Amino acid sequence: xxxxxxxxxxxxxxxxxxxxxxxxxxxxxxxxxxxxxxxxxxxxxxxxxxxxxxxxxxxxxxxxxxxxxxxxxxxxxxxxxxxxxxxxxxxxxxxxxxxxxxxxxxxxxxxxxxxxxxxxxxxxxxxxxxxxxxxxxxxxxxxxxxxxxxxxxxxxxxxxxxxxxxxxxxxxxxxxxxxxxxxxxxxxxxxxxxxxxxxxxxxxxxxxxxxxxxxxxxxxxxxxxxxxxxxxxxxxxxxxxxxxxxxxx
Amino acid sequence: xxxxxxxxxxxxxxxxxxxxxxxxxxxxxxxxxxxxxxxxxxxxxxxxxxxxxxxxxxxxxxxxxxxxxxxxxxxxxxxxxxxxxxxxxxxxxxxxxxxxxxxxxxxxxxxxxxxxxxxxxxxxxxxxxxxxxxxxxxxxxxxxxxxxxxxxxxxxxxxxxxxxxxxxxxxxxxxxxxxxxxxxxxxxxxxxxxxxxxxxxxxxxxxxxxxxxxxxxxxxxxxxxxxxxxxxxxxxxxxxxxxxxxxxx
Numbered sequence: 001x002x003x004x005x006x007x008x009x010x011x012x013x014x015x016x017x018x019x020x021x022x023x024x025x026x027x028x029x030x031x032x033x034x035x036x037x038x039x040x041x042x043x044x045x046x047x048x049x050x051x052x053x054x055x056x057x058x059x060x061x062x063x064x065x066x067x068x069x070x071x072x073x074x075x076x077x078x079x080x081x082x083x084x085x086x087x088x089x090x091x092x093x094x095x096x097x098x099x100x101x102x103x104x105x106x107x108x109x110x111x112x113x114x115x116x117x118x119x120x121x122x123x124x125x126x127x128x129x130x131x132x133x134x135x136x137x138x139x140x141x142x143x144x145x146x147x148x149x150x151x152x153x154x155x156x157x158x159x160x161x162x163x164x165x166x167x168x169x170x171x172x173x174x175x176x177x178x179x180x181x182x183x184x185x186x187x188x189x190x191x192x193x194x195x196x197x198x199x200x201x202x203x204x205x206x207x208x209x210x211x212x213x214x215x216x217x218x219x220x221x222x223x224x225x226x227x228x229x230x231x232x233x234x235x236x237x238x239x240x241x242x243x244x245x246x247x248x249x
Numbered sequence: 250x251x252x253x254x255x256x257x258x259x260x261x262x263x264x265x266x267x268x269x270x271x272x273x274x275x276x277x278x279x280x281x282x283x284x285x286x287x288x289x290x291x292x293x294x295x296x297x298x299x300x301x302x303x304x305x306x307x308x309x310x311x312x313x314x315x316x317x318x319x320x321x322x323x324x325x326x327x328x329x330x331x332x333x334x335x336x337x338x339x340x341x342x343x344x345x346x347x348x349x350x351x352x353x354x355x356x357x358x359x360x361x362x363x364x365x366x367x368x369x370x371x372x373x374x375x376x377x378x379x380x381x382x383x384x385x386x387x388x389x390x391x392x393x394x395x396x397x398x399x400x401x402x403x404x405x406x407x408x409x410x411x412x413x414x415x416x417x418x419x420x421x422x423x424x425x426x427x428x429x430x431x432x433x434x435x436x437x438x439x440x441x442x443x444x445x446x447x448x449x450x451x452x453x454x455x456x457x458x459x460x461x462x463x464x465x466x467x468x469x470x471x472x473x474x475x476x477x478x479x480x481x482x483x484x485x486x487x488x489x490x491x492x493x494x495x496x497x498x
Contacts, residue, residue, distance in 0.1 A: 002257045004254070004255050005252060005253070006252065007252045008252070094496045094497070117441060118443050119441070120439065122440070158448070161449075162410075162411050162496065163357075163358040164488050165488050166448055166449025167449060168448070168449050168452050170413070179415070188367050190370055199407075199415055199417070200413065200416060203415065204417050204459055204460055205460065207452065207453035207456040208457030210453055212252065227461075240413065246411070247345060
């Protein structure tokens with residue numbers, strides 16, 4: 001029998017530009033009697049990372065390009081909001097029926113290149129962190145410095161998927177954990193060699209943590225305890241399919 | 250603070266055609282002192298469901314079609330194995346470089362139409378259950394009858410995803426839980442109406458449960474405790490994107 005626990009960290013305050021998320025997470029955990037331990041995975045929604053890092057744009061300040069004006073009707077958005085999505089995109093994957101699926105500069109493929117207005121003040125749009133692995137590392141380093149414990153940190157965002165309804169949380173930044181677990185070459189109980197099985201454990205942890213977070217309340221942090229992960233510097237880049245292996249480019 | 254626990258059910262024996270999975274799961278849980286409770290979500294890997302339901306094919310007995318012979322080299326599989334994949338497919342989505350992505354008769358889009366040889370005896374291939382919602386319901390009904398507790402049951406399989414490396418577990422059969430949670434029309438703390446957020450909670454639970462299961466050992470059952478889900482008959486069909494809404498058909 002193995003068991004893991006997923007605990008939401010309540011009491012995270014409204015985050016402002018320049019806030020130290022590591023400090024804030026440590027305080028919130030302590031306040032509810034949750035002592036962070038080595039081996040814990042701290043899962044953080046990208047929204048508060050974007051706020052702390054000032055990755056927030058005042059929509060009125062944006063000057064839309066001609067293309068943004070041209071497609072704003074198709075996307076059912078104002079041209080300034082479209083321009084923000086374009087500024088975050090390095091490739092447009094699909095643009096139809098009110099939707100823009102784009103590849104972000106990091107290489108993530110998602111709706112609106114990760115730009116989102118929910119859970120940001122009215123009139124503002126949030127952008128994904130510039131380097132989510134580095135954001136994860138900073139939080140992890142702070143926990144290490146202050147508490148002397150070696151945790152992993154995963155930054156998450158909510159992505160749709162082709163062919164399936166509904167969205168799930170996935171990992172966009174990783175530190176202290178290998179993002180995938182590779183079973184290739186290992187054998188099943190029948191001696192059959194597992195050839196193609198590489199599990200995206202960082203994505204599974206992101207989805208697991210989302211179960212204790214609520215979209216409409218302020219619980220953007222959770223702790224996964226008891227999961228025996230592979231320690232590594234780690235990077236969410238390991239979760240991005242290389243173009244040469246991508247059947248759906 | 251909210252918390253959930255994910256507990257693997259050890260000691261599930263080798264499953265044979267005709268086995269009663271509900272009984273077996275109840276026994277395995279009892280043996281390790283895990284008393285199933287109302288509100289628990291019992292997560293079951295599709296492999297043992299396929300075995301119990303006799304959804305296993307002896308590869309040597311299969312007569313390959315001409316198309317199966319023609320494409321066997323492209324797919325780097327023997328023509329009999331290809332024929333099995335074809336028999337489970339209602340549409341081929343991609344066929345390249347050793348890979349066949351197909352839509353199953355249920356409507357799931359996945360590699361090899363869910364046909365898999367790992368964790369089956371040598372020379373045999375496992376097929377997805379014919380009606381995974383019904384499989385989930387039978388297990389749930391048995392737990393209700395024997396223990397008098399109202400659980401949810403989710404049948405899972407391991408799927409790849411476009412654009413992202415690694416596979417994750419998703420829900421292919423659901424009973425007793427609404428597969429998605431709809432936040433549309435609700436407001437965030439800023440009063441912004443959440444318009445497009447529908448979370449695939451059954452998929453997130455499937456991924457969460459996979460974290461305590463091991464691909465190479467016999468732990469195909471886990472219990473998620475403490476998740477406050479929406480009770481419903483439930484169906485994994487709610488997770489299949491309708492063709493009219495599918496940007497990647």
